[in-house]
Amino acid sequence: MTRVVYDPSQIDFDAAGKHHYQVAFHLDSTWGYSLVPLTVINGLRGSASTSVVAFGGTHGNEYEGQVAVKRLCQDLDPATMHGRVILIPQLSETACVANLRVSPQDRVNMNRAFPGNPSGTISYQISHFVKTRIFPQVQVVLDIHSGGNEAIFPICTSFHPISDPRQRAEIATVAQLFDTPFVFLYSSQMASGLLTDEAEAMGKVTIGGEFGYAESTNRKGTLHAYEGVKNVLKHYGILEGDIVKIDPGRPTPPRFVQAVNLEDYIPCPRNGVWEPTVDIGVDVKEGDLLGRLHDFSDHASSALEIRAHRSGPLSMLYFGAVCKKGSTLYVISQDVKL
Numbered sequence: 649m650t651r652v653v654y655d656p657s658q659i660d661f662d663a664a665g666k667h668h669y670q671v672a673f674h675l676d677s678t679w680g681y682s683l684v685p686l687t688v689i690n691g692l693r694g695s696a697s698t699s700v701v702a703f704g705g706t707h708g709n710e711y712e713g714q715v716a717v718k719r720l721c722q723d724l725d726p727a728t729m730h731g732r733v734i735l736i737p738q739l740s741e742t743a744c745v746a747n748l749r750v751s752p753q754d755r756v757n758m759n760r761a762f763p764g765n766p767s768g769t770i771s772y773q774i775s776h777f778v779k780t781r782i783f784p785q786v787q788v789v790l791d792i793h794s795g796g797n798e799a800i801f802p803i804c805t806s807f808h809p810i811s812d813p814r815q816r817a818e819i820a821t822v823a824q825l826f827d828t829p830f831v832f833l834y835s836s837q838m839a840s841g842l843l844t845d846e847a848e849a850m851g852k853v854t855i856g857g858e859f860g861y862a863e864s865t866n867r868k869g870t871l872h873a874y875e876g877v878k879n880v881l882k883h884y885g886i887l888e889g890d891i892v893k894i895d896p897g898r899p900t901p902p903r904f905v906q907a908v909n910l911e912d913y914i915p916c917p918r919n920g921v922w923e924p925t926v927d928i929g930v931d932v933k934e935g936d937l938l939g940r941l942h943d944f945s946d947h948a949s950s951a952l953e954i955r956a957h958r959s960g961p962l963s964m965l966y967f968g969a970v971c972k973k974g975s976t977l978y979v980i981s982q983d984v985k986l
């Protein structure tokens with residue numbers, strides 16, 4: 649049974665067992681609602697010291713998190729659990745339904761809408777709901793993203809540089825529980841108003857990540873997201889059992905890399921058709937050819953060669969063929985020890 653609530657205060661975060669809700673946010677321009685799916689589970693085996701929330705669909709055209717979190721709404725059994733988990737598989741529900749990065753209702757990017765505004769447009773109302781109603785219930789915040797139609801990433805968990813050493817150490821520990829090939833520390837200057845920015849500022853153990861790309865449901869990415877959240881629940885004693893190695897085919901632990909300065913995010917120098925010549929996640933050397941930009945206004949012209957500005961693992965590539973001047977074309981990161 650799923651219950652529709654029109655006032656978030658009607659959500660019972662303490663009720664024993666598993667309870668499915670749809671949180672109704674009235675649309676600005678029609679007689680209708682965005683019904684944001686939310687499941688609250690309180691384990692029947694007693695309490696746990698830490699509570700966790702997992703989000704999918706903060707961006708609507710990124711599916712690994714939507715699928716993994718929805719499956720967890722079904723699969724997690726409160727009879728075998730301790731403590732509390734909150735699952736929100738489609739946070740920007742209107743964007744998810746529309747297969748868009750941003751909500752078609754207000755054209756707002758949910759992952760730039762924090763801390764939100766209770767009297768703003770729908771995305772701001774939802775982000776305000778998350779900040780004021782969800783974040784106070786939990787100590788751990790997991791927000792599962794992928795590249796949408798903008799970028800190709802190697803499968804990774806991610807977080808910002810964090811100044812507090814205890815918070816940073818616990819975040820690094822939790823980031824590894826997803827057993828992704830990479831853990832990516834990225835620049836806080838790239839954007840503001842992120843869900844994870846807000847959670848980090850509130851002192852939460854906060855993990856983001858990129859689990860696929862191309863508006864698809866990446867098989868491995870979904871596996872890492874689903875089993876990764878379960879590993880986090882085991883780490884905090886919410887689920888019983890041992891933490892599993894998610895990708896037994898890769899003997900190495902997650903590799904920590906960082907690109908924390910805007911200079912690491914290289915813009916496309918001119919409009920063109922982008923032809924990448926390397927695979928994501930490989931180690932490139934300074935001067936290596938990464939791709940070519942073609943100008944079809946003169947098919948006899950030679951392509952502009954894009955070469956690595958330094959050595960390191962390739963952590964992001966522009967996804968589409970048609971690339972506009974100024975779009976981030978690639979990111980080369982550096983290994984980092986935490």
Ligand SMILES: [Zn+2]
Binds near residue numbers: 706
């Ligand atoms: Zn995203």
